[in-house]
Amino acid sequence: MTLPSRPLLFASGEDAYVADRVLRSWTTPDGADPTWADEVVGALQPGERALGALSFAAGAPGILHQVVGSERPLTGPVRTPRERAYEVREFPTAEAYADMVRAVLDKIADGVVRKVVIGRCLDVTSDPPLEPAEIIDRLLVTRPGRYVFSVPLTESLDAGPLLVGASPELLVSRQGDRIACTPLAGSVPRSDDPGEDARRADALRDSAKDLAEHAFVVDAIVHALKEVCVDVEPPTGPTLLATDTVWHLASPITARLEDPATGPSALRLAQMLHPTPAVGGVPAAAAAEAIADLEGDLRDYFAGCVGWVEANGDGVFAITIRAAVIDGPTMRLFAGAGIVAGSDPDSEVRETGAKLATMTKVAGLH
Numbered sequence: 599m600t601l602p603s604r605p606l607l608f609a610s611g612e613d614a615y616v617a618d619r620v621l622r623s624w625t626t627p628d629g630a631d632p633t634w635a636d637e638v639v640g641a642l643q644p645g646e647r648a649l650g651a652l653s654f655a656a657g658a659p660g661i662l663h664q665v666v667g668s669e670r671p672l673t674g675p676v677r678t679p680r681e682r683a684y685e686v687r688e689f690p691t692a693e694a695y696a697d698m699v700r701a702v703l704d705k706i707a708d709g710v711v712r713k714v715v716i717g718r719c720l721d722v723t724s725d726p727p728l729e730p731a732e733i734i735d736r737l738l739v740t741r742p743g744r745y746v747f748s749v750p751l752t753e754s755l756d757a758g759p760l761l762v763g764a765s766p767e768l769l770v771s772r773q774g775d776r777i778a779c780t781p782l783a784g785s786v787p788r789s790d791d792p793g794e795d796a797r798r799a800d801a802l803r804d805s806a807k808d809l810a811e812h813a814f815v816v817d818a819i820v821h822a823l824k825e826v827c828v829d830v831e832p833p834t835g836p837t838l839l840a841t842d843t844v845w846h847l848a849s850p851i852t853a854r855l856e857d858p859a860t861g862p863s864a865l866r867l868a869q870m871l872h873p874t875p876a877v878g879g880v881p882a883a884a885a886a887e888a889i890a891d892l893e894g895d896l897r898d899y900f901a902g903c904v905g906w907v908e909a910n911g912d913g914v915f916a917i918t919i920r921a922a923v924i925d926g927p928t929m930r931l932f933a934g935a936g937i938v939a940g941s942d943p944d945s946e947v948r949e950t951g952a953k954l955a956t957m958t959k960v961a962g963l964h
Contacts, residue, residue, distance in 0.1 A: 601731045604760055606663060608649055608906050609738060609746040610914055614672055615906065617649060617665035623753040629653050629660025629902070630872075635865045638662050642909035648865070651749050651761055651904040651918060654873055654897040655886065661751060662865075662907075672738050680732075682724045684963055689719055689896075695950065696943035698892045699935075705888055706939050713814050714879035714888045717934030718950055719896055722961055727927040730760050733960055737764045742842040742956045744768075745916035747904045751923070761899055763921030763957070766841050769903045770871055771914040772864040777827055777853040782839065782917075783815040783876045783936055784808030784847035787952035799838055799845045807940040812836050812847045814875045814938075818882075819851055822871050826862055827853035841920070842959075843952045864913030868903050877901040877917060877934065899923065900932035920956045931957045 601607075606617040622641075626634040629652035638648050642664065650662035690698065695718045702714045722728075730748065737746045743764035752758040768780040786802045789795040802808055816832055823830045830853040839848040855861035862870065879885025889897075900923075905915030923930045933953035935946040 601734055603731050605731060605734055605748045607748050610744060613669040615667055615669050617667040619666045620663050620755060622664040624662045626660045628657050630656040630869050632866060632869060635869055639863045639865060639907055644909055647906045647908055649906040651899050652902045653899050654901040682726060685723045687721045692947045696947055699937055699943040699946045701892060702937040711884045711888055712880045713811060713875055713936055713938045714885045715877050715934045715936045716892055717896060717932050720931040720954055722929045723927050728924060728929055728961060730762060730924050733762055736960045743920045749904060759923050759925040761923055765916040765919050767917040767919060769915045769917050770867045772867060772912050775855040775858045779819050779851045780848055781815045781819055781874055781876050782846040782848050783812040785844050785949060787948055788843055788845055802845050803838060807938060808847055811936045811938045814880045816849045818875050819871060823853045828856055829854040843955045863907055863911035864915060865907040868915040872903050901934060922957045929961060
C-alpha cells in the first residue's frame with residue numbers, strides 16, 4: 599500500500615482504513631461535549647466515517663474528519679530511510695521527572711490521591727525533516743501497537759501538526775450491540791535476553807503494586823459501562839500483553855447494549871469512559887488537578903483517544919499512547935507511568951523511557 603505524504607488513516611487489523619476524500623472537518627473547543635458528538639454522528643451518511651482524536655482533558659479540543667475511504671491491505675514497500683541528523687530534547691529531564699514521581703507519592707501518602715499517571719516528553723528535531731508517511735509505513739509494518747493511526751490536528755490536511763502512533767490499548771469498540779474495552783495498567787520494560795524477559799513478565803503478573811494499579815482502571819470502566827450497558831463482564835484477572843518494548847497487564851472487558859438504535863455511539867462511549875485511570879488517576883478530579891500542576895500543558899492530544907465512528911454508531915477508539923505529533927521538522931513524543939503507593943521513581947523513569955523507545959525507534963534514532 600502506497601500512502602500519501604500526510605495520510606489520514608486508522609488500522610486495527612490486517613487492513614488499514616485510509617481516507618480518500620474529506621467532506622468536512624468538525625472541530626470543538628471541548629472534545630467531551632456530547633452535543634457535538636451527536637451532531638457529528640448525525641451528519642454521517644452510510645459509507646462515511648468520522649475519523650479523529652479527542653484531547654486528554656475535558657474542556658480541551660477535539661477534531662473529527664468526515665471522510666469517505668476504504669479498507670486497504672497492509673502491503674507494499676517500506677520507504678528507504680533517509681540519513682538524518684537529530685537533536686533530542688527531553689522535558690522534564692529524567693531527574694526532574696523522578697522528582698515529579700516523588701511529589702505524587704507525597705500526595706498519595708497524604709491521602710489526596712490513590713493513583714496518578716504522570717508523563718514526560720521528548721522533542722526530536724531532524725534534518726532533513728521526518729516524513730509522516732515514512733513513519734506510518736514503519737508503524738504499519740513493525741506494528742508495535744495494534745491500533746495504528748495518522749490524524750491531522752487542524753482543518754488543513756496539507757500542513758500543520760499530525761498525530762501519528764501505534765497504540766496497544768483499546769478504549770472502546772462498538773459493533774452492533776457488542777461493546778469491548780481492553781484497558782492496560784501495570785507495566786515493565788522488556789529485555790533483549792529471553793530468560794530475563796520471561797522473568798520480568800512473571801514478576802509483573804504477580805506484582806501486588808501493579809495488580810492494584812490495574813484494578814483501579816478495571817473498576818472504573820466496569821462502573822461506567824454499567825450506566826449504559828447490560829451483561830458487563832470483566833475477566834477474573836488480567837492477562838499479559840507484550841509490545842515491542844513493554845509488558846502490560848491487560849483486561850478484556852465485554853458488555854452489551856440493550857438497543858443499539860437508541861444506545862450511545864462509539865464516540866459517545868469514548869467520551870463517557872475517557873479519561874480512564876489508565877491515563878488519569880483515582881480519584882479522577884484530584885488526579886487531574888495533580889497532573890495539571892505537575893505536567894503543565896504537556897499533554898494536549900497525548901493520552902487522549904483516537905479512532906472512528908460510523909453513521910450507525912459503530913466504531914473503534916484507542917488510547918493515544920505510543921504516539922507522536924509531527925509538526926515541521928519536530929516530532930514530539932509523550933509517555934506516562936501510573937504512580938501508586940510503592941512506586942519507585944527510578945523504575946518509573948525506566949518505564950517511561952521504554953515506552954518512548956517505541957517511537958524513537960520508528961523515527962530512526964536507534
